[in-house]
Amino acid sequence: MDSIGTVLVLINQLEITLEKIEAISTREDEERKYELVQLRRSLAEIIGQITEASLQLFAAISDRSIEEGFRARLNDMRHAVALHQASFPASAIDQHSADYRASVMRVRNTNREFIDWAKPMLGRLKRS
Secondary structure, three states: HHHHHHHHHHHHHHHHHHHHHHHHOOOOOHHHHHHHHHHHHHHHHHHOOOOOOHHHHHHHHHHHHHHHHHHHHHHHHHHHHHHHHHHHHHHHHOOHHHHHHHHHHHHHHHHHHHHHHHHHHHHHHHOO
């Protein structure tokens, strides 16, 4: 698989993991906290894999503006996730808290911005 394909597969894995995290956020059972910890670990691994795979991808592409846009959005996403997880450890989540819900929305929006920008851009690169 080429580097673009690898990054696209990882972004799809990112989307699936984010969907699972969103599904857990509607639950109130105690098991959800354990599952959330596992999914947060998976999320961190996938973001790390996207970062690593993008190094190979951008080594082969001469358009630095695409790389800058990708990295800026990836860094925004990574920062939003890290800040959210540091502010709201899985064991202490109060999903009814207004601060928690606002943080969740910021993270979701940042994640969506990255995905919605990266997937079509990588698709165009793959076709060119």
